[in-house]
Amino acid sequence: MKLKVKAKALDEAGIKRTLMRISHEILEKTQGKEDLAIVGIRTRGAYLAERIAKNIMEIDKKEVPVGALDITMYRDDLTEIAEQPVLHSTDIDFDITGKRIILVDDVLFTGRTVRCALDELIDFGRPASIRLAVLVDRGHRELPIRPDFVGKNIPTAKGESVEVKIKETDDREEVLVLE
Amino acid sequence: MNKPNKNKWTKKHLLSIEELSAEEIQIILDYAERFKEVLARPIPKVPALRGKTIVNLFSEPSTRTRSSFELAEKRLSADSLSLAASSSSFKKGESLVDTAKNIEAMRVDMIVIRHSSAGAARLVSEHVNGSVINAGDGMHEHPTQALLDIFTIKEKLGKINGLNVSIIGDIAHSRVARSNIWALKKMGANVTICGPKTLIPRQIGEMGITVTYDLASALKNADVINVLRIQLERQERGLFPSIREYIKHFGITKEVLEKHAKKNVLIMHPGPINRGIELSQDAADGEYSVILDQVTNGVAVRMAVLFLLNSIKLKSGENRIKTTAKTV
Numbered sequence: 367m368k369l370k371v372k373a374k375a376l377d378e379a380g381i382k383r384t385l386m387r388i389s390h391e392i393l394e395k396t397q398g399k400e401d402l403a404i405v406g407i408r409t410r411g412a413y414l415a416e417r418i419a420k421n422i423m424e425i426d427k428k429e430v431p432v433g434a435l436d437i438t439m440y441r442d443d444l445t446e447i448a449e450q451p452v453l454h455s456t457d458i459d460f461d462i463t464g465k466r467i468i469l470v471d472d473v474l475f476t477g478r479t480v481r482c483a484l485d486e487l488i489d490f491g492r493p494a495s496i497r498l499a500v501l502v503d504r505g506h507r508e509l510p511i512r513p514d515f516v517g518k519n520i521p522t523a524k525g526e527s528v529e530v531k532i533k534e535t536d537d538r539e540e541v542l543v544l545e
Numbered sequence: 546m547n548k549p550n551k552n553k554w555t556k557k558h559l560l561s562i563e564e565l566s567a568e569e570i571q572i573i574l575d576y577a578e579r580f581k582e583v584l585a586r587p588i589p590k591v592p593a594l595r596g597k598t599i600v601n602l603f604s605e606p607s608t609r610t611r612s613s614f615e616l617a618e619k620r621l622s623a624d625s626l627s628l629a630a631s632s633s634s635f636k637k638g639e640s641l642v643d644t645a646k647n648i649e650a651m652r653v654d655m656i657v658i659r660h661s662s663a664g665a666a667r668l669v670s671e672h673v674n675g676s677v678i679n680a681g682d683g684m685h686e687h688p689t690q691a692l693l694d695i696f697t698i699k700e701k702l703g704k705i706n707g708l709n710v711s712i713i714g715d716i717a718h719s720r721v722a723r724s725n726i727w728a729l730k731k732m733g734a735n736v737t738i739c740g741p742k743t744l745i746p747r748q749i750g751e752m753g754i755t756v757t758y759d760l761a762s763a764l765k766n767a768d769v770i771n772v773l774r775i776q777l778e779r780q781e782r783g784l785f786p787s788i789r790e791y792i793k794h795f796g797i798t799k800e801v802l803e804k805h806a807k808k809n810v811l812i813m814h815p816g817p818i819n820r821g822i823e824l825s826q827d828a829a830d831g832e833y834s835v836i837l838d839q840v841t842n843g844v845a846v847r848m849a850v851l852f853l854l855n856s857i858k859l860k861s862g863e864n865r866i867k868t869t870a871k872t873v
Contacts, residue, residue: 439583439591439852453579489588 369527369544375502375520378539381532384517385414388499389421391515392468398426401494403465405433407483408454411471413534414501418470431465433458440482456486463491468515472530474500477511502541504528554853558670558677561686562727570692570731576849577696577842584620584845593852594623599655600648601627603680604641607659609816609840610680610690614657617847623654645669655854658682676854684718690815691724693846695732697839698769701811706733711763713795714773714823715744721815722773726752739763740773740795743784760795764805771813772797775823788822798825811835 376384396402402422406415412434419432436454469483480498487496499515504522520528520543527544554572562570583591599618603611611627618625628648639647645656656673658666659680666679681687699705710729716722716738726749729736736754738745739762750756757763764770775791785791802810812834818824829836 436579439593441593453576455579455582485592489586489590491587 372526372543372545374540375518375528375543376541381501381517381539381541384501385417386421388515388517389418389425392418392497392499393422393426395497395514396466398428399466401465402428402468403431403433403460403462403493404468404470405435405458405462405483405487406470407479408434408436408456409535410530410532413532414472415468415470418468418499431460433460433462435483435486437479437482437486440486458490461491462487462493465493467493467496468499469496470499472501472532473528474498474503474511474513474516475506475528477507477509480511481509501530502528555857557854557857558666558679559688559850559854560666560670560677560679562688562691562724562731563686565688565727565731567731567733570695570728573692573846573849573853574696574699576853577692577846580620580848580852581842581845583848584841590620590622592622594618594621594855597621597623597654597855598652599623599625599657599851600651600653601625601657601680602644602648603627603659604630604665605659605661605681607681609843610659610687613840613843614678614680614689614847617844617851620844621848621851623851641665641669642672645673649673649675655851678850678854681720683720684723685720686724686727687720687815688724689843689847689850690721691728692850693839693843694721694725694771694813694815695728696842696846697813697835698811700838700842701835702768705729708734708768709737709766710734710769710771711737711739711767712771712773713739713760713763713797715775715779716740716749716773717744717746718776718779719773725771726754730754737763737767741785741791744779760801761805764802764810767806767810769811769813770797770802770806771815772824774815774817775819777819777822792822796823796825797828799827799831802828802831809833813839816840 404415404419406412415432419430422428422430434457436456438453471479484496497514500513501517502520503513503516504520506524522528522543529542529544531538531540533539583589601611601614615625615627648656653675655676656669657678657680658669660682663683663685665682666677670677679686679688695705702708712722712725726736730753737757738754739757739760742758745756780788810833812828812831814824814836818829820826820829
């Protein structure tokens with residue numbers, strides 16, 4: 367079944383402004399402490415994490431370690447998904463123990479991806495805290511997980527789909543709601 | 546970050562390198578790279594195969610391969626158990642198919658099998674519903690050994706295509722040699738084999754490889770030298786005159802390497818080494834020996850194979866070995 371575009375939730379400028387606001391909020395909440403680190407969930411969350419780190423560098427002249435998680439090996443639905451999983455690399459080249467981690471993803475939906483990411487992250491060490499930042503929260507959580515930083519709340523029906531397109535992977539910048 | 550391999554894995558069993566395509570070999574190598582990263586983590590374990598049951602059925606002695614498979618299974622959170630010939634019903638004369646079917650009755654998802662007869666893994670795969678991995682069948686193939694060998698070559702030299710790889714020793718009785726030749730040829734390497742005439746099968750040149758009985762010419766342009774184990778029992782059967790004679794003509798020592806080989810040639814050996822026979826102490830522990838890297842990489846490569854075999858989409862319930870298998 368082919369979905370058609372219902373609405374454009376964010377355009378290029380909108381994504382940029384939203385990520386800048388999230389970056390400010392992160393700095394405000396963590397009060398400029400040294401132990402901040404940002405980890406994105408592959409694929410798009412990892413690029414968003416890099417952008418947030420760049421923003422923080424701009425705002426506060428502070429270099430923040432950035433990592434990327436591939437959660438494929440932690441998924442609980444490997445036997446259910448039709449497509450064979452594509453395995454990316456996990457790159458976390460700093461010690462996360464004691465760090466205040468901001469976990470970044472593009473869309474928050476059921477919360478299962480975040481659960482996998484939490485499991486995987488904790489296998490790397492014992493961070494002081496983990497907060498969740500997402501570009502879009504579309505609702506329909508199946509687990510007790512909530513975001514700490516939200517770019518945009520987009521109420522959706524369960525059958526609808528939210529697509530985040532960013533230049534690093536898609537050659538364009540927009541957030542679409544499909545139905 | 547390396548680009549993920551989008552090619553799809555479709556095989557249910559890993560029985561031989563011969564039946565794999567170059568693309569399929571590449572998929573395994575790409576996944577192995579990811580699993581090598583997992584092995585370097587503080588907790589080198591992922592839940593990818595949680596709830597899966599794997600039986601390692603080894604009817605021949607093995608240290609490296611069996612412990613490597615066992616570790617790979619544990620690193621993927623599978624439940625596994627290992628049966629050795631000496632302590633199982635093999636000893637009581639139970640047939641291989643009977644043993645496999647009894648194991649399948651315990652609801653097992655995968656069987657890793659080593660057996661002294663060529664074709665044993667294929668035979669088992671025809672009688673069970675789960676995935677079967679060949680961990681060495683007679684003189685036929687040892688696919689995961691070849692995969693870890695080419696993974697190690699690629700890791701050290703950055704490529705396989707166009708490299709000159711020489712395999713030295715008892716080619717005739719070696720499943721490692723056969724699997725390696727297939728894998729290297731498919732990945733574009735130039736393969737030379739070298740050993741005593743009696744230990745080289747007559748038709749093997751037809752595989753598109755160079756055959757020589759002169760060690761110096763086998764070493765001359767080699768980027769990689771894979772030294773095979775000389776099975777001492779072969780000498781008793783008169784296939785070569787004496788160990789001393791073998792060492793004299795085919796033994797790899799630091800001196801021989803300095804005289805005939807490229808300066809930075811990679812030295813590989815599938816183990817276990819007969820030190821001082823096919824490979825001298827100073828060559829086995831030398832600067833360019835990657836023998837222990839091979840062992841490390843073996844776990845990552847086997848994780849990749851287990852993960853891929855488990856990931857194929859089967860009709861619901863088919864990926865578990867059924868208790869109602871047909872009788873033979």
